[in-house]
Amino acid sequence: MNEKLVYLRNKLKTQNIDGMIITNSSNVSYLLGIPSSIEAILLITKKENICITDARYIELINKIITVYDEIVVTNIKDVSKDDFENYFAFHENIGFEEYTLTYMEYKKMMHTYKLNNAVETDKIIEKQRMIKDDDEIQNIKKACEITDNCFKHLTNFIQIGMTEKEIAFEIEKYFKLNGADDISFKPIVASGVNSSVPHAIPTDKKIEEFDIITIDMGCKYNGYCSDMTRTIFVKGVKPEYKAVYDLVLKNQLLTLDEIKDGKSIKSLSQLVENDFKLYGYDLVHSLGHGVGLQIHEMPAVSAKNDTNLKQNEVITSEPGIYVFGRFGVRIEDTVLVGKEGGTALTNTTKDYVII
Amino acid sequence: MNEKLVYLRNKLKTQNIDGMIITNSSNVSYLLGIPSSIEAILLITKKENICITDARYIELINKIITVYDEIVVTNIKDVSKDDFENYFAFHENIGFEEYTLTYMEYKKMMHTYKLNNAVETDKIIEKQRMIKDDDEIQNIKKACEITDNCFKHLTNFIQIGMTEKEIAFEIEKYFKLNGADDISFKPIVASGVNSSVPHAIPTDKKIEEFDIITIDMGCKYNGYCSDMTRTIFVKGVKPEYKAVYDLVLKNQLLTLDEIKDGKSIKSLSQLVENDFKLYGYDLVHSLGHGVGLQIHEMPAVSAKNDTNLKQNEVITSEPGIYVFGRFGVRIEDTVLVGKEGGTALTNTTKDYVII
Numbered sequence: 001m002n003e004k005l006v007y008l009r010n011k012l013k014t015q016n017i018d019g020m021i022i023t024n025s026s027n028v029s030y031l032l033g034i035p036s037s038i039e040a041i042l043l044i045t046k047k048e049n050i051c052i053t054d055a056r057y058i059e060l061i062n063k064i065i066t067v068y069d070e071i072v073v074t075n076i077k078d079v080s081k082d083d084f085e086n087y088f089a090f091h092e093n094i095g096f097e098e099y100t101l102t103y104m105e106y107k108k109m110m111h112t113y114k115l116n117n118a119v120e121t122d123k124i125i126e127k128q129r130m131i132k133d134d135d136e137i138q139n140i141k142k143a144c145e146i147t148d149n150c151f152k153h154l155t156n157f158i159q160i161g162m163t164e165k166e167i168a169f170e171i172e173k174y175f176k177l178n179g180a181d182d183i184s185f186k187p188i189v190a191s192g193v194n195s196s197v198p199h200a201i202p203t204d205k206k207i208e209e210f211d212i213i214t215i216d217m218g219c220k221y222n223g224y225c226s227d228m229t230r231t232i233f234v235k236g237v238k239p240e241y242k243a244v245y246d247l248v249l250k251n252q253l254l255t256l257d258e259i260k261d262g263k264s265i266k267s268l269s270q271l272v273e274n275d276f277k278l279y280g281y282d283l284v285h286s287l288g289h290g291v292g293l294q295i296h297e298m299p300a301v302s303a304k305n306d307t308n309l310k311q312n313e314v315i316t317s318e319p320g321i322y323v324f325g326r327f328g329v330r331i332e333d334t335v336l337v338g339k340e341g342g343t344a345l346t347n348t349t350k351d352y353v354i355i
Numbered sequence: 356m357n358e359k360l361v362y363l364r365n366k367l368k369t370q371n372i373d374g375m376i377i378t379n380s381s382n383v384s385y386l387l388g389i390p391s392s393i394e395a396i397l398l399i400t401k402k403e404n405i406c407i408t409d410a411r412y413i414e415l416i417n418k419i420i421t422v423y424d425e426i427v428v429t430n431i432k433d434v435s436k437d438d439f440e441n442y443f444a445f446h447e448n449i450g451f452e453e454y455t456l457t458y459m460e461y462k463k464m465m466h467t468y469k470l471n472n473a474v475e476t477d478k479i480i481e482k483q484r485m486i487k488d489d490d491e492i493q494n495i496k497k498a499c500e501i502t503d504n505c506f507k508h509l510t511n512f513i514q515i516g517m518t519e520k521e522i523a524f525e526i527e528k529y530f531k532l533n534g535a536d537d538i539s540f541k542p543i544v545a546s547g548v549n550s551s552v553p554h555a556i557p558t559d560k561k562i563e564e565f566d567i568i569t570i571d572m573g574c575k576y577n578g579y580c581s582d583m584t585r586t587i588f589v590k591g592v593k594p595e596y597k598a599v600y601d602l603v604l605k606n607q608l609l610t611l612d613e614i615k616d617g618k619s620i621k622s623l624s625q626l627v628e629n630d631f632k633l634y635g636y637d638l639v640h641s642l643g644h645g646v647g648l649q650i651h652e653m654p655a656v657s658a659k660n661d662t663n664l665k666q667n668e669v670i671t672s673e674p675g676i677y678v679f680g681r682f683g684v685r686i687e688d689t690v691l692v693g694k695e696g697g698t699a700l701t702n703t704t705k706d707y708v709i710i
Contacts (some may be wrong), residue, residue, distance in 0.1 A: 044688040098458040103457070
């Protein structure tokens with residue numbers, strides 16, 4: 001049986017859960033190794049792993065999974081009312097995904113499978129997904145490499161007089177035409193005063209001389225996401241920008257050393273918060289987030305998280321300072337948690353980039 | 356009080372529902388007239404309409420709503436545990452949105468508001484949203500106009516040798532740079548054999564001589580969507596394409612006459628299904644769907660829907676024929692349901708377009 005399913009089954013066993021109904025598309029994608037755009041659910045029963053899908057996807061799924069996976073692929077048209085009711089016969093507790101199933105879907109599930117006791121699973125698969133295996137890391141690395149290449153392209157592409165929107169389009173276009181499956185989120189291109197908003201939406205503002213530009217972008221490769229931010233400069237770097245840039249960069253580099261197995265996430269975040277405070281700034285958003293099949297996944301990287309980092313988690317480190325009504329600086333890498341420290345998977349320079 | 360809230364309150368009253376917790380962003384957007392990107396919820400209590408949001412949006416919402424709306428806008432930071440518990444004190448049945456609230460959100464809702472009796476509301480607001488008022492129709496018209504203009508642009512833009520992906524990008528770019536808020540869904544550009552799949556994803560396939568190209572696209576204006584499909588030809592129309600095109604077009608035009616107040620949706624769909632069958636084809640997807648703040652909303656336009664069309668609903672009519680492994684034709688307009696017949700709001704020609 002594939003290792004991810006074995007791991008999940010063991011976890012379920014320790015929690016006295018006899019079976020599970022998995023409907024969240026990222027979780028199904030993770031366990032079966034299929035694109036998340038495929039509409040399929042996965043039933044973990046005592047006897048089998050059953051993937052239920054429809055005619056559109058049967059062939060595609062059967063091409064991807066192997067005998068070794070031990071997954072039965074079934075066309076929903078061939079599943080009778082009785083079949084549904086029998087899948088979990090003689091099972092006690094059946095797990096479900098309480099954070100993504102709607103109230104109505106929950107009700108239908110109880111009815112369809114004739115469940116007596118559905119139990120919450122508290123993000124059991126999302127937690128499993130935190131630790132990446134070699135294939136997953138390779139996919140994220142590849143997504144990061146495409147992102148680095150896109151940045152290189154942008155340094156030649158961006159011209160004074162272009163709008164933020166035009167640059168944002170170029171990013172989307174570059175990703176889709178250069179090997180990525182898709183963007184992993186809508187690119188942020190925020191120039192001049194617009195950079196003072198952490199989650200700016202690209203506008204019709206034109207790039208001007210001596211602008212500061214925050215570019216936050218990422219793509220997907222085999223379903224896995226990258227996430228990178230660089231703050232760059234037009235024609236030159238104003239001294240006020242330089243001071244803030246240096247402070248953000250110092251902290252971003254500091255976090256890379258600390259992104260290691262066993263490190264408390266709270267203390268990692270506080271490291272930056274405290275240093276920013278020394279200079280009168282606040283870290284107004286989270287320091288980062290997990291990255292994988294989804295652009296935001298576990299662990300949340302903020303002072304509210306009481307857990308520790310583990311080797312082979314992939315997170316972002318993205319400290320930022322936003323000077324209200326004036327400008328902002330954010331520097332972000334996608335980072336692999338290592339035994340002794342973090343490895344940035346995005347490799348674009350963090351020196352001043354002046355276009 | 357704004358008319359949409361008055362209407363909803365009356366509906367709730369007839370169902371003995373004393374209050375409602377509205378969390379679905381499209382529904383909140385509809386009732387308050389605010390962009391759906393704003394994070395806010397709406398509480399309908401016996402005494403008040405309360406919009407709860409956070410510091411980021413307070414100012415923006417207060418700019419949009421007027422005293423006439425009778426909506427209290429509150430910062431969630433100023434709402435105490437007691438406030439939450441008191442909102443629905445002395446209320447019997449509190450409605451919630453069972454189709455969009457997750458199981459976990461439902462549980463939290465019960466706890467936060469200390470509810471005894473939360474009742475399902477069976478898409479009460481989604482049903483209200485089916486009938487569009489003048490402002491909504493104007494917004495959809497404007498989105499359709501931008502879509503027509505985009506099509507005109509494409510007839511000059513598309514060249515032999517371009518990829519489907521490049522054309523899909525141009526569509527996105529055109530919309531965002533020419534007055535639309537956003538695309539309403541990812542554009543479909545499917546050429547040659549790729550057009551034989553109803554929901555094709557643009558590929559790296561290049562446009563060739565004598566290709567048939569299906570272009571399905573739409574944008575948003577003030578939050579309201581357009582949706583249009585045209586099937587066009589390169590250099591000339593092969594006879595096999597012509598026969599299928601004519602059959603699809605005949606049916607699409609037929610539906611426009613029948614998209615009128617009181618028309619049974621089932622019989623509208625069967626009209627096309629039956630005519631296709633005469634020629635050995637099946638209608639493999641729904642004939643259409645409602646369009647508004649969401650690209651797919653009520654009513655579903657298929658033989659499974661037992662309701663009748665009503666004046667001022669906006670739906671699509673999009674019959675399509677797909678010849679397995681060879682090609683497909685789909686023609687779609689966004690259509691306003693009128694007293695005597697439908698008015699296509701997308702006005703691009705349906706004659707053979709040869710580029």
